[in-house]
Amino acid sequence: MTTTVAMLAALALLMGTWVATAQRAAALDPFTGxxxxxxxxxxxxxxxxxxxxxxxxxxxxxxxxxxxxxxxxxxxxxxxxxxxxxxxxxxxxxxxxxxxxxxxxxxxxxxxxxxxxxxxxxxxxxxxxxxxxxxxxxxxxxxxxxxxxxxxxxxxxxxxxxxxxxxxxxxxxxxxxxxxxxxxxxxxxxxxxxxxxxxxxxxxxxxxxxxxxxxxxxxxxxxxxxxxxxxxxxxxxxxxxxxxxxxxxxxxxxxxxxxxxxxxxxxxxxxxxxxxxxxxxxxxxxxxxxxxxxxxxxxxxxxxxxxxxxxxxxxxxxxxxxxxxxxxxAERSRVVARWGSTAVSRIQSYNFQDRYVRHTNFDVRIDPNVSPAQDGQWRIVPGLAGTGTVSFQSVNFPDHYLRHDNFDFVLARYDGTSTFRSDASFKAVAGLASSSWTSYQSYNYPDRYIRHWGYELRLDPITDATGRADATFRTVG
Known part of the structure; x- marks a missing residue:
């Protein structure tokens, strides 16, 4: 009887180990990179x-x-x-x-x-x-x-x-x-x-x-x-x-x-x-x-x-x-989608063409003569919220993105939440003041666009010519 119990215990241990190993093996697809x-x-x-x-x-x-x-x-x-x-x-x-x-x-x-x-x-x-x-x-x-x-x-x-x-x-x-x-x-x-x-x-x-x-x-x-x-x-x-x-x-x-x-x-x-x-x-x-x-x-x-x-x-x-x-x-696809080669760009204002979108102390505004230069450099990447949108990734804080918070813009560290993804995603459309430039429509507030007001970036409805000019930008090298 003792021998039988011991054999059953050993078999259970062996099966438990095999199941755990099999589960670990099944958890991963084949490695390809x-x-x-x-x-x-x-x-x-x-x-x-x-x-x-x-x-x-x-x-x-x-x-x-x-x-x-x-x-x-x-x-x-x-x-x-x-x-x-x-x-x-x-x-x-x-x-x-x-x-x-x-x-x-x-x-x-x-x-x-x-x-x-x-x-x-x-x-x-x-x-x-x-x-x-x-x-x-x-x-x-x-x-x-x-x-x-x-x-x-x-x-x-x-x-x-x-x-x-x-x-x-x-x-x-x-x-x-x-x-x-x-x-x-x-x-x-x-x-x-x-x-x-x-x-x-x-x-x-x-x-x-x-x-x-x-x-x-x-x-x-x-x-x-x-x-x-x-x-x-x-x-x-x-x-x-x-x-x-x-x-x-x-x-x-x-x-x-x-x-x-x-x-x-x-x-x-x-x-x-x-x-x-x-x-x-x-x-x-x-x-x-x-x-x-x-x-x-x-x-x-x-x-x-x-x-x-x-x-x-x-x-x-x-x-x-x-x-x-x-x-x-699948893992490779994720990292390449997030961090694949993307050009570094500056975002130029349409109506103040000596000014560019930049972050300073994690606030976001348009300024001339941005220093240090990387504060005004961005990677325009596939939108965090999904297909058809773009997000603006900071060059010198690569885990931070441009997002709106109570309709004000900040540079914030991506926290993985759906709210952040929505706040940091925009649809690039023909410029409201010039079709050869670009305007950025909010993903989660589609009646609002990125614009500057007093040189500070905001997310606002656009109702007049001044607003259309304030909400128009282009990317340059």
């Missing part, structure tokens, strides 16, 4: 979140015309080393990143010894509408912690939550250096206390680590990780927090993280192929400023299996330490 999240460099606007997409994993197209897609308004107001994460069901996404802005004048010693101990987190349900950024203090409980850098996350099917891991510079056993710590979370809001994950011998630090899964255990293991620890070291394990076996490094290819010279790289970034036959490891050639380079293997059981890959094209922006996520056709 790739999405890269990255930062660019230490210049104004360069330490934010950029996205690029690819169909073959080698030739990349910048989204949002190479400008940031989301920006940090918390902590240091700069972010680096983004990791993009999808839930197993494909119904939620997160971006986690280092809270660090070197462009503000912060020195590297200050950043590593007295820097932010928090990560910046965004979340989304559709990969295009992102929450406000929030800070999560992951390293504050580590004695003497100086920073929290280069976060990554991987779903752990054994526990049904995520292992988030990052580098912190802290003293331990008389040695202060960067080690990898980890925490668990199910929602990227509440995290378990930080625990030590990877510590190299002696004074050797480690900052960049990224794990990739091999579902069919090609090479003998389920998980492989690449770490920048003087070399680019490849290790393997059958569980994320279990014992890891060293496979080797890339020194035989003339690639290191500084120990022994050669091509000095950092930020290893895994990309499983969509056909399941190979893994590409992208390496950031930061020492020469060359951006990422790819090497590829069809069997991660030996580092001797890696080969260089060419040709490849990274697009128009410098791509620094990030991550790559496989995406479905």
């Amino acid at each position: 790739y999405l890269m999240a990255h930062f660019s460099a230490e210049f104004t606007g360069g330490e934010q979140i950029f996205l690029a997409h690819s169909t073959d994993g080698l030739n990349w197209t910048d989204l949002n015309n190479g400008d940031p897609v989301v920006v940090s308004t918390v902590g240091t107001r700069g972010v680096r080393d983004p990791a993009i994460v999808r839930s197993p069901q494909g119904d939620k996404y997160w971006i986690i990143a280092t809270d660090l802005r070197i462009a503000s004048g912060t020195s590297w010693p200050d950043a590593s010894e007295r820097g932010s101990k928090s990560l910046v987190v965004w979340e989304s349900t559709n990969l295009v509408d992102w929450s406000e950024p929030r800070l999560v203090d992951v390293a504050g409980s580590i004695p003497g912690a100086g920073d929290a850098w280069a976060p990554e996350a991987i779903y752990d099917p054994a526990t049904g939550d995520y292992v988030v891991y990052w580098a912190t510079n802290a003293p331990l056993n008389g040695v202060t250096k960067h080690r990898i710590y980890y925490s668990r979370t199910s929602d990227f809001r509440t995290f378990t206390p930080a625990q030590l994950y990877i510590d190299r011998p002696g004074g050797q630090g480690i900052i960049d680590t990224q794990i990739v899964e091999s579902p069919t255990s090609v090479g003998g293991f389920r998980y492989y990780r690449a770490s920048a620890d003087g070399q680019i070291t490849i290790e393997a394990s059958n569980s994320i927090l279990g014992t890891w076996t060293t496979i080797g490094n890339l020194s035989h290819m003339g690639i290191t993280n500084g120990t022994g010279g050669g091509n000095v790289v950092e930020g290893p970034m895994w990309m499983p192929s969509n056909d399941g036959t190979s893994w590409t490891l992208w390496l950031d050639q930061f020492a020469t400023g060359g951006g990422y380079m790819p090497i590829r293997s069809s069997n991660l059981g030996s580092t001797q299996n890696f080969q260089t890959v060419s040709p490849y094209n990274l697009g128009g922006t410098l791509k620094r330490h990030g991550s790559i996520m496989q995406i479905t056709a």
Whole structure:
């Protein structure tokens, strides 16, 4: 009887695991492309979140015309080393990143010894509408912690939550250096206390680590990780927090993280192929400023299996330490529809032709000699409310759009609501004062149009010649 009960319990557990796995597998359509999240460099606007997409994993197209897609308004107001994460069901996404802005004048010693101990987190349900950024203090409980850098996350099917891991510079056993710590979370809001994950011998630090899964255990293991620890070291394990076996490094290819010279790289970034036959490891050639380079293997059981890959094209922006996520056709369609290439335009007034629509302190008006110039630059994109409309996306605040609020115009961050979509969408029609120009009719108040009044933008009914002139515009480069 005891044996029978045990067998039934084991069968139930097996069936439950199979059902959960089947549900996860069925939740996602086949992967047909790739999405890269990255930062660019230490210049104004360069330490934010950029996205690029690819169909073959080698030739990349910048989204949002190479400008940031989301920006940090918390902590240091700069972010680096983004990791993009999808839930197993494909119904939620997160971006986690280092809270660090070197462009503000912060020195590297200050950043590593007295820097932010928090990560910046965004979340989304559709990969295009992102929450406000929030800070999560992951390293504050580590004695003497100086920073929290280069976060990554991987779903752990054994526990049904995520292992988030990052580098912190802290003293331990008389040695202060960067080690990898980890925490668990199910929602990227509440995290378990930080625990030590990877510590190299002696004074050797480690900052960049990224794990990739091999579902069919090609090479003998389920998980492989690449770490920048003087070399680019490849290790393997059958569980994320279990014992890891060293496979080797890339020194035989003339690639290191500084120990022994050669091509000095950092930020290893895994990309499983969509056909399941190979893994590409992208390496950031930061020492020469060359951006990422790819090497590829069809069997991660030996580092001797890696080969260089060419040709490849990274697009128009410098791509620094990030991550790559496989995406479905539907996911790619959404990100391209939102952030595909769109020209930057200025919006010129018909009756005050030296003035252009601009935002200032998130108010919207027409002004001459707009400074800084990006305050008067817009991307006219497919309307948030749907077919036949347009929306005006800010160039220097790419998650903000022109919208009316009580018939006054503001520049506001897109909150994903239907009210916002309606308030930020307009129908482009022949200009009310000149048919060769354009007027913009409100989507949700079709008897009203965008016009200026006292140089401030409003949404009004148009009843006379002055109103028709005030409500007429054209786009220029």
